[in-house]
Amino acid sequence: MSDAGRVFDALGDPTRRRVIAELASLGAASSTELARTLPITRQAVCKHLDALAEAGLVCAERNGRAVVYRVTPERFGDAMTWMSDVGAQWDARLAKLRRRAAR
């Protein structure tokens, strides 16, 4: 799957969006810390973090017995590129249709 696809799949879940937003606002946090601020269990948070890591949107770093997660928003670019591509394609089509209509 494309990188953009992975990003959309990861962000397609509302809770996952909350997780990453929370993480961005905290700066860095462990699954346990995030679970304290969210209405779900640590296990659920872990699964979401795994999915986000899979998409390259967060990274994990072991620190003693704690695992600290951080946001890595670089991949947002892939999703943005996908959207602007679709938009551009549509715009080109639209322009073509308009030219034809003008003739």
Add this chain to the structure above:
Amino acid sequence: MSDAGRVFDALGDPTRRRVIAELASLGAASSTELARTLPITRQAVCKHLDALAEAGLVCAERNGRAVVYRVTPERFGDAMTWMSDVGAQWDARLAKLRRRAAR
């Protein structure tokens, strides 16, 4: 839910991304036409188009007995804004941490 949330939910499905990409490349098409170019039935295409319309990513227009769909990529902006907000939040946090580390 936020508009950005709706966009991500809509684009979270791979088939739905194919549908909107196909629609953008065709310019405009009915559910029947799209079903011909995709490996799913018209009914499935309809459901996806409904979801995309719900998110404001496509619009439908009746034309005789045919219903023609078009891409309306304006809503992509909401999703992009969400991503840049999360990124900015993280960047601000990062800068703060770096300042503290530099002290």
Add this chain to the structure above:
DNA sequence: GTATAGTGCAACCATCCAGTTGCACATGAC
């Protein structure tokens, strides 16, 4: 008129997955 092509709606099924619970293991504090 009839035949054809398109749409809309409802029911059904299978699969996926978010979330939970429970337990074992690891690490730091004392």
Add this chain to the structure above:
DNA sequence: GTCATGTGCAACTGGATGGTTGCACTATAC
């Protein structure tokens, strides 16, 4: 050492939903 805290893994469950089939309805073509 013990105790507390945090993580990892596995099994299970309920609900959501992507996809299908079937049928009724509508509009164009002839």
